[in-house]
Amino acid sequence: MNHHHVHAILLRYLPGTLAETSLDHALADCGLSRQSFQLHHLPDVIAKLESSIRLFVDGPDQGKLRSELGALGGLSQRRALSLDIVEEADVSRARLLMKRVCNDFGISSVATQKCVTIVSELTRNIVSYTSGGSMELEVTASPRRICIRAKDTGGGIKNLDQILAGAYQSRTGLGKGILGVKRLSDDFQIKSGPSGTDIRAELGW
Ligand SMILES: Nc1ncnc2c1ncn2[C@@H]1O[C@H](COP(=O)(O)OP(=O)(O)OP(=O)(O)O)[C@@H](O)[C@H]1O
Ligand SMILES: [Mg+2]
Structure with a gap:
């Protein structure tokens, strides 16, 4: 824009x-x-x-x-976008989209970096651990809020309590992705079960 x-x-x-x-x-x-x-x-x-x-x-x-x-x-007051997440290239697309939307709204580089990190972690998890899902972004100017939502139809996150307590030992990574997202968010919600995972991270800007 x-x-x-x-x-x-x-x-x-x-x-x-x-x-x-x-x-x-x-x-x-x-x-x-x-x-x-x-x-x-x-x-x-x-x-x-x-x-x-x-x-x-x-x-x-x-x-x-x-x-x-x-x-x-x-469009300068509210932007809502969604992207299918299936393969590694979708992680880069999602990151770029998040960056552009932040830029359009004049969001600070610190807040932008937080958002891009959240998008990275959540979409990479979808690519790594499920057969696919989607990411939804919504940015509003009043109130100044960013909502990032990642949904998939994978098998759900086992050991969720352990992960959120920081006590999880990952085989595939550092095991700090989800906890990192929670810490970067002002409001964090996660629903996960055998039919999939739905994570919502909200931040003020
Ligand atoms: N969308 C998902 N569906 C199913 N399982 C998931 C999903 N996201 C994460 N997991 C499981 O939860 C664990 C913790 O995820 P988390 O992102 O916190 O760490 P990680 O991916 O193991 O390592 P990294 O620090 O590199 O992200 C993963 O190892 C994986 O087993
Ligand atoms: Mg991860």
């Missing part, structure tokens, strides 16, 4: 140079450049575009343009 998305919408309602200057002025009014613009700046930029919309866009089109920009702005 970047300035191109805003530009593309403006171009449908304004001639090229006018779309360009309107966007650049709105960005400058917000103290931004095309490079520094991020999705979370969108509500402010849309507000600054209002004078151009009134001046240059035909009356009947003004409402349509406002609602198209508003829909884009909605």
